[in-house]
Amino acid sequence: MTETSAELTKKLSAAVEKMPAFPKSVQRILELTRDSNCEPKELVMVIEKDPVMTMKLLRILNSAYYSFPQKITSVNQSVVYLGINTVKNMALSFAAMGVLPASNAAGFDVQRYLIHSLATASLARTLCQKFGGGAADPTDCYIAGLLHDFGKVVFAQFMPEEFRQALAMSAEQSIPLHVAEQNVIGADHSIVGAMLVEKWQFPKSLTDTIRFHHGDISTENMVQCCLFVANQISKKLTIGDGGNHVVAELSPQLVSRFGGDIDDIIARLGDVSKIAEEAESVAQGSQEASA
Numbered sequence: 614m615t616e617t618s619a620e621l622t623k624k625l626s627a628a629v630e631k632m633p634a635f636p637k638s639v640q641r642i643l644e645l646t647r648d649s650n651c652e653p654k655e656l657v658m659v660i661e662k663d664p665v666m667t668m669k670l671l672r673i674l675n676s677a678y679y680s681f682p683q684k685i686t687s688v689n690q691s692v693v694y695l696g697i698n699t700v701k702n703m704a705l706s707f708a709a710m711g712v713l714p715a716s717n718a719a720g721f722d723v724q725r726y727l728i729h730s731l732a733t734a735s736l737a738r739t740l741c742q743k744f745g746g747g748a749a750d751p752t753d754c755y756i757a758g759l760l761h762d763f764g765k766v767v768f769a770q771f772m773p774e775e776f777r778q779a780l781a782m783s784a785e786q787s788i789p790l791h792v793a794e795q796n797v798i799g800a801d802h803s804i805v806g807a808m809l810v811e812k813w814q815f816p817k818s819l820t821d822t823i824r825f826h827h828g829d830i831s832t833e834n835m836v837q838c839c840l841f842v843a844n845q846i847s848k849k850l851t852i853g854d855g856g857n858h859v860v861a862e863l864s865p866q867l868v869s870r871f872g873g874d875i876d877d878i879i880a881r882l883g884d885v886s887k888i889a890e891e892a893e894s895v896a897q898g899s900q901e902a903s904a
Contacts, residue, residue, distance in 0.1 A: 621798075621799045621800060624772075625767075625800060625804070625805055625808065626808065627771075628767050628768075628770075628771035628772060628805070629767055629805060629808045629809050629812055630812070631770075631771055632712065632766075632767060632770075632809055632812070633711075633712040634712075634813070635708060635712065635813035635814075635815075636663065636666075636708045636711065638659055638660070638662065638663045638666065638704075638708075639704055639705055639708040640814065641659050642656060642659050642660070642701055642704050642705070643701070643705070643752075643756075645659065646697060646698070646701050646752070651697070653689075653692045653697055654689075656692065656697055656700065656701065657688045657689050657692060660688045660700070660704055661688050665707075665711070666704055666707050666708070667688055669707045669710075669898070670688065670691055670700070670703055670704070670707070671685055671686070671687075671688075671691070672898050673703070673894065673895055673898035674691050674694070674695070676894060676898050678890065678891065678894035678898075681694060688700075698751075698752065701752070702734070702738075702752070702755050703895070705755070705756060705759060706731060706734070706759060706895055709730070709759055709760065709763075710727060710896075713727065713766060714766070714769075714770050717766075717769040717770050717773055718769075718773035718774075718777075719768070719769040719770075719773035719774070719776040719777045719780070720777060720780075721765065721766075721769035721776065721780065721856060722854060723766070723769070724896060725853050725854035725855075726762065726765065726766070726853065726854065726855055726856065727853065727896045728852060728853030728854075728889075728892045728893055728896045729762070729847050729848075729852060729853030729854055729855040729892075730758065730759055730760075730761070730762055730853070730855070731759065731853070731891075731892035731895055731896060732847045732852040732853055732888055732889055732892040733758040733759075733761065733762075733840070733843045733844050733847045734754075734755045734756070734757075734758030734759040734843075735755070735758070735888045735891065735892065736758065736842075736843035736846050736847060736882075736885070736888060737754035737755060737757060737758035737836075737839040737840050737842075737843035738751040738752070738754050738755040738758070738839075739751075739843075739882065739885075739888070740754070740838075740839040740842055740843055740871075740878075740882075741753075741754040741835060741836075741839045743881070743882070744839075744870070744871055744872075745835050745839065748835040749834075749835035749836045749839065753818075753819070753836050754835075754836050754839045754840065754843075756815075756819060757819060757822045757823065757826075757836050757837075757839075757840045758839075758840055758843055758844075760806065760810055760815075760819070760823060761803075761806065761822075761823050761826050761840055761844065762802060762806065762855050763802075763806045763809050763810070763823075764801070764802030764803060764804065764805035764806030764807075764808075764809065764823075765790075765802045765806075765855065765856060767802075767805045767806070767809060768794070768798070768802060768805065772798065775797050775798045776794075776798070778797045779793040779794045779796070779797040779798060780793070780856050782796065782797060783856070783857060783858075783859070784858070787858075787859065788859065789827070789857055789859045789861070790802070790855075790856050790857035790859075791803060791827045791857070801827065803823060803824055803825070803826055803827050803828075804824060806823045806824075807820045807821070807823045807824035810823055818836070822834070822836050822837050822840060825837065826840055826841060826844070830864065830866075830867060832866045832867065832869075832870045838867060838870060838871075841861075841867070842863065842867065842871060842875070842878060845860050845861055845863070845875055846875060846878065846879060846882075846885075848860045849875055849879070850879070850885065850889070852888070852889045852892060853892065853896075860875065862874070862875075863875060
């Protein structure tokens with residue numbers, strides 16, 4: 614890179630500013646559901662005020678994947694059948710999908726990226742439930758998984774030539790994508806992703822988790838731990854494609870925290886095919902609803 618640090622920061626900031634805003638309705642949903650006394654009807658009211666989100670939710674719930682005995686015709690019914698947490702996570706997923714570009718000049722497969730992100734989100738939540746011991750909120754793990762790679766979308770959309778080069782370098786040299794990005798761009802997607810979620814006014818804890826999801830993972834931070842492990846599992850099982858095919862080994866501390874390496878953890882999780890199927894179903898259903 615020939616750019617100075619100040620020039621690069623300015624360039625990255627300009628790219629982040631061009632990204633669409635994150636829907637206020639989803640921020641409201643997250644606020645509501647953090648209240649243990651939240652009534653389902655409050656969540657329903659917020660979702661119903663967003664016709665696009667409502668349409669996507671009903672479209673997916675009436676897909677072959679769920680195969681409910683009767684057609685779901687209202688948001689209220691969806692909460693009854695799936696529960697608040699599932700509907701909330703779906704609403705968050707639809708919001709994230711809504712800011713994804715339909716195409717990009719970098720040749721980055723956004724649909725496969727989306728499947729990877731959805732699967733990582735579900736895996737991070739599941740890991741938290743199984744191994745977290747109450748040290749973190751599973752929903753925080755889901756959000757981190759869903760949004761952790763959004764910096765790639767910024768690169769693909771607004772720095773396409775550089776990102777294309779980084780993708781090619783990663784594939785040709787079998788090096789992690791974030792390392793290739795550092796070599797080509799001077800910064801990696803975790804930095805830009807953190808800038809983006811900060812713009813979207815998510816908590817600093819999430820911003821930091823995304824910023825350091827390729828760095829030294831603190832075993833004291835359960836959200837970071839679950840995100841890192843979920844990301845490696847998604848890559849190892851090739852669920853979707855985030856453009857990075859290098860599976861990182863777990864540190865001795867993470868092996869101790871989760872009771873084994875990646876293969877051991879996958880074995881203890883049992884059948885994760887449903888997670889992959891749901892990610893593909895949600896991604897496909899949202900795409901069809903937007904067509």
